[in-house]
Amino acid sequence: MIMAEPVSRKAASEREPGAEESAPQPVEEMVLVKRARQGDLSAYDELVRRYQERIYATVYHMTSNHEDANDLAQEAFIKGFQALKSFKGGSSFYTWVYRIAVNKTINFLKQRKNKAQLSLDDLDFNAEHDPDLVALISEKTPRREVNLAELQEKLNSAMQKLSEPHRLVVTLHDVQGLSHEEIAEIMDCNIGTVRSRLFYARQQLQAYLSDYLK
Amino acid sequence: MNPEQENFHDLRRLLALKRHEQPPPGYFNDFSQQVIARIRAEEHLGPQSLFERMGWEAPWLLRIWSALETKPVVAGVFGMGVCGILLAGMLYSQSVEPTPGTELIGTSISAPALATVQSESAGPVLGQAVGFDLSKTGGVAAAQMRASLFRQFRAQQVGIEPASFTQPVGGN
Numbered sequence: 001m002i003m004a005e006p007v008s009r010k011a012a013s014e015r016e017p018g019a020e021e022s023a024p025q026p027v028e029e030m031v032l033v034k035r036a037r038q039g040d041l042s043a044y045d046e047l048v049r050r051y052q053e054r055i056y057a058t059v060y061h062m063t064s065n066h067e068d069a070n071d072l073a074q075e076a077f078i079k080g081f082q083a084l085k086s087f088k089g090g091s092s093f094y095t096w097v098y099r100i101a102v103n104k105t106i107n108f109l110k111q112r113k114n115k116a117q118l119s120l121d122d123l124d125f126n127a128e129h130d131p132d133l134v135a136l137i138s139e140k141t142p143r144r145e146v147n148l149a150e151l152q153e154k155l156n157s158a159m160q161k162l163s164e165p166h167r168l169v170v171t172l173h174d175v176q177g178l179s180h181e182e183i184a185e186i187m188d189c190n191i192g193t194v195r196s197r198l199f200y201a202r203q204q205l206q207a208y209l210s211d212y213l214k
Numbered sequence: 215m216n217p218e219q220e221n222f223h224d225l226r227r228l229l230a231l232k233r234h235e236q237p238p239p240g241y242f243n244d245f246s247q248q249v250i251a252r253i254r255a256e257e258h259l260g261p262q263s264l265f266e267r268m269g270w271e272a273p274w275l276l277r278i279w280s281a282l283e284t285k286p287v288v289a290g291v292f293g294m295g296v297c298g299i300l301l302a303g304m305l306y307s308q309s310v311e312p313t314p315g316t317e318l319i320g321t322s323i324s325a326p327a328l329a330t331v332q333s334e335s336a337g338p339v340l341g342q343a344v345g346f347d348l349s350k351t352g353g354v355a356a357a358q359m360r361a362s363l364f365r366q367f368r369a370q371q372v373g374i375e376p377a378s379f380t381q382p383v384g385g386n
Contacts, residue, residue: 041250048246056245061232070237077249078256110284120235127234132227152231159232174229202222205229213224 033093037084048077051094054176055101061171062105062164064156065119072108076101091185098186106164118156123148151212158208166201173198 027046035043055076060069080097087096127148159167168187172178173194180198184191206213282289 041253044253045246045250048249052242052245056237056242060235060237066237074245074249074252078252081249081253082256107280110280121237123231123234124236127231130230130234132230135227148231151228152235155228155231170229171232174226175232202225206222206225209225209228212228 029093030089033084033087033089036081037087044081047093047097051097052077054094055097058098058171058176059101059105060121061159061175062102062109062167064160065117066121067119068108068112072105073101076104079104095182095185099188102168102186106168109164118153118160120152120156123152154209154212158205161208162201162204166197166204169194169197170201170205174202 029047029050032043032047036047052073056069056073059072059076060066063069063072076097080100083100087093159170162170165187169183172183172186173180178186180191180194183194187194282292
């Protein structure tokens with residue numbers, strides 16, 4: 001199972017025509033938000049369940065630290081509940097809570113500067129069978145002896161060298177599969193800025209990881 | 215394929231590795247319950263602190279605060295600004311000369327309510343001694359004293375005898 005399933009793919013899979021007709025229809029997000037705003041914690045619990053994996057994944061890829069990601073993701077949801085009254089519904093709840101998580105993470109990273117410590121999640125079983133990754137390792141790279149765990153550590157170290165906005169764009173686009181428009185909305189900037197940040201961040205990463213790329 | 219995407223093809227393949235990073239098994243099973251438990255705990259703790267509430271009402275305050283915390287230059291400039299304002303205030307207060315008659319402003323009792331209460335409770339002695347009409351709100355002019363309160367009080371002390379606590383002999 002891929003943890004951070006891109007939003008577009010996930011949405012597509014939810015609309016699959018082959019899905020069972022008898023499956024219970026998920027409650028509308030806005031209905032849950034309305035109930036949660038009135039203090040219904042079970043409704044908020046449902047909202048948390050819907051987005052916990054994606055929010056955790058974003059924070060984790062930004063911090064490269066499981067414990068920090070756990071704290072920040074929880075705090076983002078708590079802050080989301082406390083601030084529900086200020087949620088006007090101009091965007092989806094998902095985008096809104098995403099923005100809270102991202103802002104919290106960026107503030108945290110600014111304070112944590114110079115004491116970054118990696119605490120990486122394990123790779124799942126599927127990683128060894130991912131054709132892209134198998135190809136990457138078996139290709140004639142300058143470091144043929146590299147294994148997945150080492151590659152994971154190098155990749156995370158390289159990510160940590162990027163500035164927070166650049167790391168965020170790479171995380172949201174290349175890891176989580178969000179569109180430029182969604183990223184622009186989350187980061188509260190225009191699409192051009194997203195594109196230019198993405199280009200610069202990829203250039204930086206390519207330079208840091210040149211030993212592991214063709 | 216877009217040439218830009220082609221340039222970064224290998225990098226994107228490598229970045230796909232991050233999608234396979236997984237938290238410990240079962241981690242998400244009780245994640246939402248932990249969030250809800252923390253929300254309940256914070257609700258029992260009572261209302262949020264003033265700082266937190268200000269953060270919700272005016273997020274720009276938090277942004278300024280985090281800038282002060284994380285950027286020493288901003289904190290330095292802010293500190294210098296505060297010192298500058300203090301110095302300017304001190305210099306200004308020294309350069310302004312007090313106008314004649316303003317010394318009495320502090321002693322004027324102008325509240326009619328206070329005047330009524332005081333004149334009723336203190337009786338004729340205080341009204342006479344202080345020598346101004348407490349029921350008027352005239353301020354400075356009314357506050358000019360005619361005589362000392364203590365002199366008047368001493369004059370009335372003539373008929374007062376000290377109390378004696380010794381029991382008379384043969385008394386019950």
